[in-house]
Each structure stands twice: as structure tokens, then as C-alpha cells.
Amino acid sequence: MKNHMINAFQEPACQHNQAQSGQQGCAPAKPGQSNGGCAFDGAQITLLPIADAAHLVHGPLACGGNSWERRGSLSSGSSLYRYGLTTDLSEQDIIFGGDDKLVKSINEIIQRFQPPAIFVYATCVTALIGVDLDAICHQASKRHAIPIIPVNSPGFSGSKNSGNRLAGQALIDYVIGTEDPPFQTPFDLNFIGEYNIAGEMWDIEDLLKQLGIRLLSRITGDSHFKEVQWAHRAKVNMVVCGRALINVARHMEDKYEIPYFEGSFYGAKQTSYSLRKIARLFGDQRLIDNVAVFTANEEKKIEQALKEARKVLKGKRALLYTGGVKSWSVISALQELGMEVVGVGISKSSQEDIVRIKDLVGEDALLIDSRGARVVLETFKKKQGDILIAGGRNIYVALKERIPFLEINQERDHAYAGYTGFRQMARHLVTALQHPVWKLAKLDPPWKE
Amino acid sequence: MTICFSEKKLVINSLKISQTVGGVLALQGIFRSIPILHSAQGCAAFIKALMTNHYRDPVALQTTALTELDIIFGAEQNMIKAIDTVIDKNDPSVIAVLSTALSETVDDDMEKNLKNYRENDPTDLRLIFPVSLPDFEGSLESGYARTVEAFIVELSHCILENRPVKKQGNRVNLIPGSHLTSGDVMEIKTILSDFGLEVMTFPDLSHSLSATLADGYSPLTQGGSTLTDLKKIASAQLTIVVGNSMEKAGQIIEELHDIPYILFDSLTGLEKVDHFFSWLKNFTQSPVPSRYQWERKQLIDAMVDSHFYFGGKSYAMASEPDHLYTLVMFLKELGCMPAKLVSSYATPALKTMEETVEIGDLDDLERGSDAAEFWLSNSHGQQGAGRLSIPFMPIGFPITGQIANGYRRQVGFRGTIELLLAISQVII
Known part of the structure; x- marks a missing residue:
């Protein structure tokens, strides 16, 4: 051990x-x-x-x-x-x-x-x-x-x-390297640290299929044992969720010379960036060109689809309390929607995550380096937040304080990755902020003296 | 003897839930309290997630956060640090330190360590007490019962110093079992107060883990009985115990405070509720309020209307012992027969039942229930019911994917009607 x-x-x-x-x-x-x-x-x-x-x-x-x-x-x-x-x-x-x-x-x-x-x-x-x-x-x-x-x-x-x-x-x-795949393709890709929460990987897999990229091994969301065994036959690795499984990517780079990068599928920009990066690592010019056209098209479509949501979300102040790659990739997604991120929890982020966070949010946002609901609530009040975006553990903390909430971690029931997921995220943010319950819950009973 | 045991070594889809969950649940019914799990941090995180999912409310809980090194160098320091931190940050009125399989395996003497800790500051009036809740005994139900028993003993120490206590004519204690929801406890309290009784309830979940006494978020419990109120338990005429597992708690109060107790093994179903009301009528010498007479008629009407659907139906059920007993008795009134019954651990009450109960897991239920026409268990049973294509209704703990689990009622005439309606939704 x-x-x-x-x-x-x-x-x-x-x-x-x-x-x-x-x-x-x-x-x-x-x-x-x-x-x-x-x-x-x-x-x-x-x-x-x-x-x-x-x-x-x-x-x-x-x-x-x-x-x-x-x-x-x-x-x-x-x-x-x-x-x-x-x-x-x-x-x-x-x-x-x-x-x-x-x-x-x-x-x-x-x-x-x-x-x-x-x-x-x-x-x-x-x-x-x-x-x-x-x-x-x-x-x-x-x-x-x-x-x-x-x-x-x-x-x-x-x-x-x-x-x-x-x-x-x-x-x-x-496990890795103990079996060979039945056949190989020129564009075999692995995801590392992607867990198919609420099925969101399927949306991404669908995009990859359209581009002719095969997901050889999913480590580990929606995988079967054999595909993890033959993961070493991929040409490119993408580390999706944080740095927790960085050791797996680095091992495969050392032993099998598979290049890797860390990316995210939260927000349209990140999704496009990741797809383009995958294409570049495969090093095939036709694929690179295809992806460029594809992502430009998708971005145009989503630009149109998000118009109404942006009107509501513009200038709304969010506090983000999560960990790993989500702590920076969700920031960029929220900013794409016109929201302002006024506070970020960093207690579960790596130094590299923190550098990226600082780049994204600028000087005014507060970085919360300690754990516990109380600090989150204090920061939220201090920064006059409109919505808290965090993991399941904090849902009812927020609701008890009558604060609009969006769940972002592993227990959630909704897929937020990729272009489709991004639309859904925008819709949920709008619903959370505009819900009539926030007015009603603050009403005192009319007979109260 | 109507109890048999699963033959497997392996547990597949556990029905049993660790005793510590019961301990944490019991503390949620005491205001401004917090349980501290003597454990690695994950034990507490799992329980917090499990209970938060079910109740959709924050759960007060902390941990001594044992690491491998702490275990080598003595877990006691972690306990002291955890208590000091919780007092310093949150100033709770009640702290229970709950043992786990881990702290029991290293043989940490919590009782002695806590005694030493208390002696450092004898002026501190809050209640701090240990409860032994290893995973390898009992289940949620026994963990809850043991915690309530330990709490009563601890509470009694500080009451007994102020003897003698004057008894109040209309005051009763209520000890609800772990299978009763916030809604159930509220219903029982309402019934008792409609008979003119003043009730001291503990644990009192009726305004905890749902709408709470205090507004806003706190790391401590925001609802439940206050310590000030609970100190009055010695002035009650009688203790009402609901659920076989809580009988010992009633006995402890009887021994320590000379207050008799009465046990109701179930408050669900026509005959059990009738028994409760006729006892209340005699005890208080008050008539049964017309509201309940009307509810009783409604229950009978619902039973008559639904008897075509329920009569002769067979069901599969898995739950904690008191809950299982309650529902088996009620389903008998509806004319349903068990295809298979599974419970989490053996209790004397289960042994008295005519029906055979297997002590096992949800897989044992699945493997004996092909012939069943509906399935009752916690949400973990849904996958098994799905594989057998049997209509599923979630009961007990944990329940996921639906709201207001805390408010669902099953006691009294009204609660029985609501339970009947809920089951009929699934089977009709």
C-alpha cells in the first residue's frame, strides 16, 4: 500500500x-x-x-x-x-x-x-x-x-x-495496457476524469462523432472495463475534470507517448477551444480545418439561442463555490453569459487553477480559501451576490437563506457540458433568478404586527 | 420464531443503514445541538449527503476527522480538538460524540476521555455525552434509540440535582421512534394537545429537518426541543412511547424519575389508532374531538372504497423493524399479504410477528418477490423492483427523487388515510 x-x-x-x-x-x-x-x-x-x-x-x-x-x-x-x-x-x-x-x-x-x-x-x-x-x-x-x-x-x-x-x-x-482494442482508427481519443454526470458526456461524444473522432476509452464515465484496459492505444488524451487523474495522463505520456492536455466543456468558448485543441494534437490538417468550421457554426447557432437569456443574466452577480477544473471553467461560461463572478471558492483548487481563476475574474472578486457554509454566506452578502453556484452540500444552506442556487457538482441531475448543455445551464440560471418563490418566501404574513 | 437470516456472506444492496445515521437523526430533534462523529472525515460526509438528499435541509454534523497518524498517536486529541472547535465557533447547547466502527476498533475510551474533558471546566453547563454506535451492530433504528437513551441519562444528571420536582397534571412526555417523520411527530403532538395535554417531545423532529424554529442557516440544529423545555421532563405525569425500539427510553425515565410509561407499538391503521384514542379518552377524561371522529369515518370510507384494489394483493417490503411491523399490521387491515418481508436486524418485536421476516438486504427481497404485486422499501430498492417490473413505492430512509419526505404522514386517522392514498397511487 x-x-x-x-x-x-x-x-x-x-x-x-x-x-x-x-x-x-x-x-x-x-x-x-x-x-x-x-x-x-x-x-x-x-x-x-x-x-x-x-x-x-x-x-x-x-x-x-x-x-x-x-x-x-x-x-x-x-x-x-x-x-x-x-x-x-x-x-x-x-x-x-x-x-x-x-x-x-x-x-x-x-x-x-x-x-x-x-x-x-x-x-x-x-x-x-x-x-x-x-x-x-x-x-x-x-x-x-x-x-x-x-x-x-x-x-x-x-x-x-x-x-x-x-x-x-x-x-x-x-488495468491500462492489459488488452488491445478490436480495431484502431486514426482519431482515437481518451477522456480522463470525465464521469458522465447526468449523461453530459453523451452530448460531447455526439459532437466528436460528427467530427469523425472516436472516443476509444472513457475514464471512467459510461465505460466498460475492457476499454480502460486498451486506453494506451489512443493517440490523444484529454484530462477533463481537474487534476485529480493527472497521474494517469502523465503515465500514458511517459510510457506510451500519448500527448495530453487539460480542458473543459463548460461554456461555448471552452467547448470550441477543447475541440480545436484535440484536432491540433491529432496533427491532421483536414481535421483541424473541419473542426474550425464546425465550431464556428456551433458558436453562431448558440449566439442566437442565448440572446434572451443574456438579457436576464447580464450583470447578475454570481458566487461560485466548487473545486478543480470547474472553478475556472464555469467562471468563463458564466462570463460568456454576461454574468459577473464576484467570489470564487479556491480551497479545492490547485495552484494552476488559481492562476487561471485570477486571470478570469480580475481584482474585484473575492477568493475564498476556507471551507464551510458560513464563509460562503458572508462573502455572498458582502459582495451582494444574486446567485450561488455550488455543489449539492450547499443547496439547502442557500435555500435556508433564500438565495437562488444552481447545482454544479457530481450529484446533479442536469447535463451542462457542450453547446447543448450550455443552453440548458443558461436556461436554469434564468429560472433560478426569476423564480416567483424568492418574492413570496420573503413576504411576512399580513397579520404580523 | 419467525425470523430467518440471509445465507450470503456478501451484502448486496444493503438495507441496513449504519447506527450513526440514527444517532445523527436523533440529535436533529434537539435545538442548538450538534453530533460529532468520532471517525475519519468521510464517515460524516457520507451521512451528511445521505440525509441532506432525503430531508432537503441542512444537517448539523461534525467529525473528529481521524487520520492514520491520529490513530497511531491517540484519537483522544482529535475528539478534544473537535469539541473545542465546535464550542468556540458555534456554542451549541448539546454535543453528542458518536463512535464508529473505526473508533471502536482502535478501542478509544470515549467515556473516560469525555469525563476528563468535562472535569477541566465543571462550570460549563452544556450537555456533552458519548454514544457507542459501531456499524457492526443494529441499524439506523437502534442507533437512534441508543442515542435517545444516552441523552436521557445525561439530561437526568442535571435534572436530578434540582430535586424534588413538582408534577404537572396535564404534562406528558412523548418519545417518537425513528420511523416517524416530522409530519408524524407534529400529528401526534396535535392530537395530544387537542386532548388538553402539554407535551414534552424528544427528539422533536416536528420543526426540525423541515420548516425550522429559527430562520436562516446555522451549523447547529435550527429546530427541535430546547434544553430548557427538556429539563421539565421530570415533571410529567406519564411518558408516551411510540415504537417498540423506544421502550427502553421509557423505562429509563421510569427508573430515574418515577414516571410510568405507556408503549404504543404503532399509531397507523384503524385498530391501532382506535386503541390510541380510546386510551387518550380514558386518560384525559375528555371526549374525542369531533374532528377525529370525522377523520375516522373518512378512513373507513377510504378503506371500503379501496378494498377491491387492495384485497388479496401480495407485496414485498423491506424496512427497519418498527416501521416494518407498523406497515405489516396496516396492510393486513387492507387485505394485503406479504410475499416477502426483509428487515435490517433482529428485534424482539419482529419475533412476535406471525409473518416470517428475513434479516437481510434488498437483494434478498428481490430474490423472493417474483410473485409480489407491489414493492415497499427505501429508494435503494427501486432498481430491484424495476428488474422485477413491480410497482414501487418509496418508504422509510433514504428516499430520493421526491420532495417533502419529512412531511409525509402515516399516523393517526388522517395519516393513515394519506398512507392508503399514497399506496393506492402506485397499485391502481
Whole structure:
């Protein structure tokens, strides 16, 4: 386990690991003032969208039992990933090590579901009692002749972000490069760190199809296990969501010489930019020209479609509280709609994200470097915000304060990526701001003295 | 013996929900309180997300944020830091420190550590107490019950210092079980007050996790009973306990304060509600208000009108023990028969049932329910019901994809009618 962790946290492309303050990895959570998820959560988010694999949580009930069916990642194929599988350790299991239960649970999964692979997640308790997950998975893998992959990312080892990275390490160590695709095309592309929230990747895949680009491997939204195995055969990698899986992209660059870039599909500008960048990395002039024409057309269309929304949104003041790539890419989308971003949460952003944020918002916007609802609300009031844009955790904080809200993180039910998603985002922003409930909810009862 | 156990080693689609969720839920019914999970940060984040999704309200919850190193060097310091931080930032009236599988595995002695902590500042009057809630025992229901029991014991320490207490003629305590919603608790309180009773409720979810007492956002609970009110529990004539799992809480009050208790195992369905009202009539010597007599007629009318649809229907159901018991009894009145019943853990009350109940997961329910004509379980059961193409109605916790879960009622004549209507929407 230790080796995986050291690899993940020496990742040179991660700003959190830089020499500043000699810190390794993300800052630890503080007792009594912590709101984030754990490393196990992060690992599960990253790998769970591999839809035809079985995902087994080896631990006490709460780890798997309180967390399954929570994310909005959609699958067009298998639905095995929607099963919540856990060993639900009893007190006896914990005393005697739990190995026997894990082995039997793996057997039961294979008998029942015949999955192409099983991911087995360590948890705090199994790490604490010294379960040798690597050895058990290795033996079971040999016995059953399918990949059974240990994911050594127990919750207490770090933040959600560190878990994303450890999951990436598991893909590097056990999955990528172990299979070949049935055929290859000149324009094979991988997405890394795209989770198909509310099916938004399908909108992007549709654009790519129109341009003759094939999505070879989706890591990991709407993927099947095999396609992740053959990801090393792609010609270009795009890192979509933040830098959490940057280790996977860098590994493929080092080992297979696949170039990568980090981009986003939020907003028309970012979408066009990413498509053009993909074409440039493929290095094919015809593709580059096609994409240029295509994106210009799409932008013209959306310009027309957004006219009405822009009238409402112009000058509206938004506070954005999210993490990773979204913290800058959503800013640029909001600005495209004529909105002003008056505050940005940066506690979950990398140094590079922060540089981009500063470039986009200018001097007047407040950067919020701490976590917790209270700071967000204070900033919102100070900057006289009109709408809060954040993750699910903060919805009801905003609603209790009667503040219009747009949900942006992984739990949401709406697709916002690409040109189609951008139109939907604009529509939802307009609805949120103009809704009659904000006036009604502020009315005092007429009989109040 | 009518309980059997799943034969699988593996849990597939867990019905069980960790005890800590029950503990967190119980605290939401006490004003200006906050539970602190003695755990890694993720344990609390999962619970927060799960409960926020169901209730669509902020949930007061913090964590000691244990890391691997903290466990090697002593989890106690994290607990102290967490309590200090929460007091410093939010000044709560009540703090419960809830153990988890992790803190139980490292054998952290919360009781001793908290005692030491309290001795540092004996002038601090807020309630701070530990509750042992390992994942490997019970489920949401038992976690809630244990937390209420621990709270009563802690509360009683500070009441007993001010003895003797004068009993108030019309004052009663109400202890609602974990299967009752905010709407249910409000309904029971309304009924009791319509009989002229003054009610001390705990935990009181009727104005928490929904519309709350205080406006705006706070990291602490914004609704629930106040500590000042709760200190009056010793002056009540009687404690009304709703749900078998809460009986021990009633017993503790009886032992500590010499107040008798009465247990109602269910307040749903004609016979159970009739029993409640006739008891109320005798206890208060007041007539049953005409509103309830009218609601009773409406319930019978709804039962008669719907009997064609419900009669002979078989159903699959999975829920926590008290909730399962309540609904099985009611569905019997509607003429429905269980195809399969699954619950999260074995309780004495389940053993008394005629029907066979399997202790297992939602997969066990799915595998025995081919013949069922409707399916009742939390939202995690929807995928299984879908695979069997059985009409699905969400009950219990968690419920996703619909609003006002906190307001849904199932108690009293009115609540029973609403429940009947909700099920009929699914099956007709």
C-alpha cells in the first residue's frame, strides 16, 4: 500500500505536492471543522463509473452502505456498478481479520454476476487490522482468471482528491495496457476524469462523432472495463475534470507517448477551444480545418439561442463555490453569459487553477480559501451576490437563506457540458433568478404586527 | 420464531443503514445541538449527503476527522480538538460524540476521555455525552434509540440535582421512534394537545429537518426541543412511547424519575389508532374531538372504497423493524399479504410477528418477490423492483427523487388515510 501512496503523492504534475512549505499531498482535514469526503470516497467516485465491473467495499457497513447510488454517473451499458456490494464486517470479522469473508464474498460475486473484473476497496478498518488486500486479490485473481484489483485508498489516508489519485494509480498498476482494442482508427481519443454526470458526456461524444473522432476509452464515465484496459492505444488524451487523474495522463505520456492536455466543456468558448485543441494534437490538417468550421457554426447557432437569456443574466452577480477544473471553467461560461463572478471558492483548487481563476475574474472578486457554509454566506452578502453556484452540500444552506442556487457538482441531475448543455445551464440560471418563490418566501404574513 | 437470516456472506444492496445515521437523526430533534462523529472525515460526509438528499435541509454534523497518524498517536486529541472547535465557533447547547466502527476498533475510551474533558471546566453547563454506535451492530433504528437513551441519562444528571420536582397534571412526555417523520411527530403532538395535554417531545423532529424554529442557516440544529423545555421532563405525569425500539427510553425515565410509561407499538391503521384514542379518552377524561371522529369515518370510507384494489394483493417490503411491523399490521387491515418481508436486524418485536421476516438486504427481497404485486422499501430498492417490473413505492430512509419526505404522514386517522392514498397511487 505504501508504495502506491508514495507514487501518487510524488506526482510532479500536482501543484499540491510542490516544494512550498514542504507539504506532500493535500492538507489534512481539521477536527470539528471538516466537510469533505475521504480518500475512499474519492477512489470510489473515480472507479465506480466502470459500469460492468463489480465494486466491492471491504469494510464495516457505513463505508459502502451509506454511500452507494449517490452519484449521477450514467451508463449506457451494464448496470452492475449500481449494485452496492460490501463485506459488512462484523465484530468477529474484525477480530479475526476478515480475510475469509472477503474471499467468500469474491466467490459469491463471481458465481452470481460473472463480471469481467472486480475492484476491491480497502477501508480504514481493514487497513488498520492489516488486511493484505494485494495478496488476497492476487490469489483470487489467479484462481478465477479475471482481474481482481485492490484499491488501497482507506478513508483516513487523506482527502477525496488523494483518493481520486490513488484510484488512478490502481488503473495504472493493474488495468491500462492489459488488452488491445478490436480495431484502431486514426482519431482515437481518451477522456480522463470525465464521469458522465447526468449523461453530459453523451452530448460531447455526439459532437466528436460528427467530427469523425472516436472516443476509444472513457475514464471512467459510461465505460466498460475492457476499454480502460486498451486506453494506451489512443493517440490523444484529454484530462477533463481537474487534476485529480493527472497521474494517469502523465503515465500514458511517459510510457506510451500519448500527448495530453487539460480542458473543459463548460461554456461555448471552452467547448470550441477543447475541440480545436484535440484536432491540433491529432496533427491532421483536414481535421483541424473541419473542426474550425464546425465550431464556428456551433458558436453562431448558440449566439442566437442565448440572446434572451443574456438579457436576464447580464450583470447578475454570481458566487461560485466548487473545486478543480470547474472553478475556472464555469467562471468563463458564466462570463460568456454576461454574468459577473464576484467570489470564487479556491480551497479545492490547485495552484494552476488559481492562476487561471485570477486571470478570469480580475481584482474585484473575492477568493475564498476556507471551507464551510458560513464563509460562503458572508462573502455572498458582502459582495451582494444574486446567485450561488455550488455543489449539492450547499443547496439547502442557500435555500435556508433564500438565495437562488444552481447545482454544479457530481450529484446533479442536469447535463451542462457542450453547446447543448450550455443552453440548458443558461436556461436554469434564468429560472433560478426569476423564480416567483424568492418574492413570496420573503413576504411576512399580513397579520404580523 | 419467525425470523430467518440471509445465507450470503456478501451484502448486496444493503438495507441496513449504519447506527450513526440514527444517532445523527436523533440529535436533529434537539435545538442548538450538534453530533460529532468520532471517525475519519468521510464517515460524516457520507451521512451528511445521505440525509441532506432525503430531508432537503441542512444537517448539523461534525467529525473528529481521524487520520492514520491520529490513530497511531491517540484519537483522544482529535475528539478534544473537535469539541473545542465546535464550542468556540458555534456554542451549541448539546454535543453528542458518536463512535464508529473505526473508533471502536482502535478501542478509544470515549467515556473516560469525555469525563476528563468535562472535569477541566465543571462550570460549563452544556450537555456533552458519548454514544457507542459501531456499524457492526443494529441499524439506523437502534442507533437512534441508543442515542435517545444516552441523552436521557445525561439530561437526568442535571435534572436530578434540582430535586424534588413538582408534577404537572396535564404534562406528558412523548418519545417518537425513528420511523416517524416530522409530519408524524407534529400529528401526534396535535392530537395530544387537542386532548388538553402539554407535551414534552424528544427528539422533536416536528420543526426540525423541515420548516425550522429559527430562520436562516446555522451549523447547529435550527429546530427541535430546547434544553430548557427538556429539563421539565421530570415533571410529567406519564411518558408516551411510540415504537417498540423506544421502550427502553421509557423505562429509563421510569427508573430515574418515577414516571410510568405507556408503549404504543404503532399509531397507523384503524385498530391501532382506535386503541390510541380510546386510551387518550380514558386518560384525559375528555371526549374525542369531533374532528377525529370525522377523520375516522373518512378512513373507513377510504378503506371500503379501496378494498377491491387492495384485497388479496401480495407485496414485498423491506424496512427497519418498527416501521416494518407498523406497515405489516396496516396492510393486513387492507387485505394485503406479504410475499416477502426483509428487515435490517433482529428485534424482539419482529419475533412476535406471525409473518416470517428475513434479516437481510434488498437483494434478498428481490430474490423472493417474483410473485409480489407491489414493492415497499427505501429508494435503494427501486432498481430491484424495476428488474422485477413491480410497482414501487418509496418508504422509510433514504428516499430520493421526491420532495417533502419529512412531511409525509402515516399516523393517526388522517395519516393513515394519506398512507392508503399514497399506496393506492402506485397499485391502481
